[in-house]
Amino acid sequence: MQSPCVANCGLNDQDYCMGCGRHIDEIVSWSQVDDSRKQAIIDALPARKKAFSGQQNTQTQGPAKWHEAKVRLGLE
Structure with a gap:
């Protein structure tokens, strides 16, 4: 399934990407989860994007954020 x-x-203050609507943990684990989980994430995106309307990016999704998420998820 395509990302x-x-x-x-x-990222906003809650670590959701303001571009695609996924949480940093969902982005980092995308290649690890099965298609049913990916579909559940995709299904949630329209409501998330609507909820984020008007919010600003407050942080970048840089290497440190990526590493932090991988550690939290036990992927590193």
Whole structure:
């Protein structure tokens, strides 16, 4: 299943990407989860994006954030 990434990464205060609507943990674990979980994430995106309307990117999705999520998820 294709990633919903839109290559416009920037995280809000809750670590959700303002481009695709996924949480950093969902982004990092995308290649590890099965298609049913991916579909559940994709299904949640329209409501998330609506809820984020008007919010700003407050942080970048850089290497430190990526590493932090991988450690939290036990992927590193």
